[in-house]
Amino acid sequence: MEIALMSYFGIRQNIIVPNISWSFLYNHEADLIVLTGSSYATEIEIKVSKADLKKDKEKKHCHESDMIKYLDFAVPYELKDFALIEIPEHAGLLSVRKDGDYYWVNREKAAIKNKNCRAWELGERQRLSELGCMRILGLKKKVFKLSNKVVI
Numbered sequence: 001m002e003i004a005l006m007s008y009f010g011i012r013q014n015i016i017v018p019n020i021s022w023s024f025l026y027n028h029e030a031d032l033i034v035l036t037g038s039s040y041a042t043e044i045e046i047k048v049s050k051a052d053l054k055k056d057k058e059k060k061h062c063h064e065s066d067m068i069k070y071l072d073f074a075v076p077y078e079l080k081d082f083a084l085i086e087i088p089e090h091a092g093l094l095s096v097r098k099d100g101d102y103y104w105v106n107r108e109k110a111a112i113k114n115k116n117c118r119a120w121e122l123g124e125r126q127r128l129s130e131l132g133c134m135r136i137l138g139l140k141k142k143v144f145k146l147s148n149k150v151v152i
Contacts, residue, residue, distance in 0.1 A: 001046050001048070001074060001076070001096050001103070002018055002031075002032065002046065003103070004096050004103035004104075004105050005032060005044055005046070005074055005094065005096070005105060006032070007103075007105075008094070008105040009034045009042075013036075013037065014034050014035060014036050014037070015033075015034075015035040015125065015128055015129055015132065016032060016033070016034050016035075016132075017032070017033050017035075017128055017129075017131055017132035017135070018031065018032050018135070019031065019135075020033050020128070020131065028065075030043045030044070030045070030068075031043075031044055031045050031046040031074075032044035032046070033128065035120060035125060035128055038119065039119035039120040039121075039125060040069040040117065040119055040120070041067055041068050041069055041070075041117075041120060042068070042069060042070040042071070042072060042111070043065075043068045043070070043071050043072070044072050044073075044074055044094070045071070045072070045073045045074070045091075046073075046074045046075075047073055047074070047075050047079070047083065048075070048076060048079075049079070050079065050082055050086075053073075053075070053079070053082065053083055053086040053087070054086060056073075056086075056087075057086070064114075065117075066114075066116050066117055066118050067117065067118065067120060067124075068114055068117060069113055069114055069117040070092060070111040070112075070113060070114070071088070071090065071091045071092065071111055071114075072091060072092040072093065072094055072111050073087045073091050073092070073093050073094070074093075074094040074095075074096060074105075075093070075094075075095055075096070076095070076096055076097070077095045077096060077097035077106075079095075080093065080095040080108050083095075083108075084108065084109060089112075090111065090112040090114070091109075091111055091112075092107065092109050092110050092111030092112075093107070093108040093109040094106065094107055094108065095108050
């Protein structure tokens with residue numbers, strides 16, 4: 001789902017970084033952060049089951065931050081109707097459907113803009129970019145390890 005969502009939001013137009021949990025940025029973890037050229041961020045929460053959606057309601061932070069302009073939930077296509085009932089009212093909803101080798105992302109509901117959000121400062125943009133770059137080594141190691149496994 002991450003790959004489909006990153007493609008949907010456009011890695012050439014936006015800074016997109018998965019798994020942001022650094023306390024100086026947030027009081028919670030974000031599955032994906034999409035930072036636009038105008039320095040406003042969208043948080044994407046990826047949920048893959050009904051239980052995962054229900055459990056999100058228990059979070060005390062409610063995905064609220066002055067650094068987030070929009071909050072979107074992303075779910076498999078089969079969960080979209082259930083998700084529309086479970087997600088916060090201000091959140092948008094994206095469904096992801098697999099069709100053969102392709103994934104399709106569809107906007108099911110638009111997010112409501114956080115009126116208290118602010119643009120990210122240059123240092124914050126730079127730190128997010130650094131976090132994204134730091135993930136490259138770990139991903140390359142995983143790819144290398146998987147590509148060197150021989151199946152007999």
